[in-house]
Amino acid sequence: MSPRHFASVTLVAVVALATGFVLAGQIKAQLLTPSNQLARYQALVRNVQELEATNAESRRQIAALRAQIDALESDAAARSAKTQALRDQVNDLRDHAGLVAMHGPGVEVDLRNGIPGPDTGAQAGYLVNFQDVQDVVNLLFAQGAEGIAVNDRRITPLTAFSGSAGEVVIDQGPPQSSPIKIVAVGDRNRMLAALDDPAALPGVRARQVQFQLHLTFQGSPDVSLPPYDSSLQITHVSPA
């Protein structure tokens, strides 16, 4: 190889290398963060993840505090008949408020996202949303459910459902998304008949046809519900 040839090859290699570095810089600086949108989005996602971790830890602490209080009350009740009678009343109230785990015959309902339709921009009808869960829960309560949990989150007298497309927020819990499992204790034959009624859950059934949204259910001789692990604060209500 002549010196001239070597020089030209080296020049081309250096130019190629420089081009590679410049383009790599471009990729790092702009491709991953066009107008900083992705960076901002990632910051929001990190924020959500941190808040969810705090949320989970708080709920764990609440469950632990309730267990400690229960043990202390039990000790006190063992020393006084009056305290024992009060504790029995409170335990009954706690059962009905969803603060105690329960089991019994019931049903399990599964809701899963369907398939996006051709016009997915207009509405995310193929996604399970909070209204679907709300409708199933209301239907089960109307048919005699005595306790319900959604993805292991116990429903209480103060429960509210919210969320955006594809996300279901229950009370102070983190958002849930498909698949959603709703478990109810109660008269399973009555609940199964209601779930089987084509006139029930019109919104879900229409989207079963349109988007293949999944709704399946089955009865069981024994299902279990966990206790509620979040806040039951009422700060504005006083006895009338």
Add this chain to the structure above:
Amino acid sequence: MSARPRTTRRRPSAGRGVSVWLIALLVALVATIQIRSEAEVQRNLVGTDVSSLAFLIDDLHRANDSLDAEKADLAGRRAQLQSGQSGAADQVLKGEADRLRAIEGLVPVQGPGVVIEIDASGLTALDLQDALNNLAAGGAEAIDVNDHRVVMGVPVYQARDGVAVDGVTVPPPWTISVIGDPNRLGLVADLMAQQLRADRRVRKATYRVEADVVIRSVISAKPYVYAIPS
């Protein structure tokens, strides 16, 4: 002899040509990745809805504040029980019983809130369930519809002669009395009233924020038939 100079001239030119093509290929490749990646990022951002994420953060902040308040309340009760003072357990249990009776709708209650009036024809149980859920999500602590106490678990369903609450038909107009944070409930009620007024079935949808809403209706406690607390 004449072929040799031709060969020596071609070699550098072919090498440069290959290098130029490689660079061109590299540039084209990176440009394609750049364009496709930007499109992908845009598609992802549209799909995940950043504003929903912001609302979610707001909800989680509020939820975590509620959980902190619950923890503080429970820690206070535990301290009271641990104090060993005479009657401490009875006091804690009585306070808990009163609170749970109010939550479960077993006793009359009062407090600040809103009163919503809806006159319409053709509204269904789903409409009422949505309204009640919106109010619950807005921080409602007690709700009454036409003198029927409602909590989650009270059956609200479509009967032959209209919407029924706990087995009793409640024909419109509906008066929904709600106790809770009046500021939050006022915002929810305002939004609901606006949406209802846009509904052809609705003749009237109004609300008023009140300093003292009294709810006298109660729910009868029902013993469990199937459930076994464990």
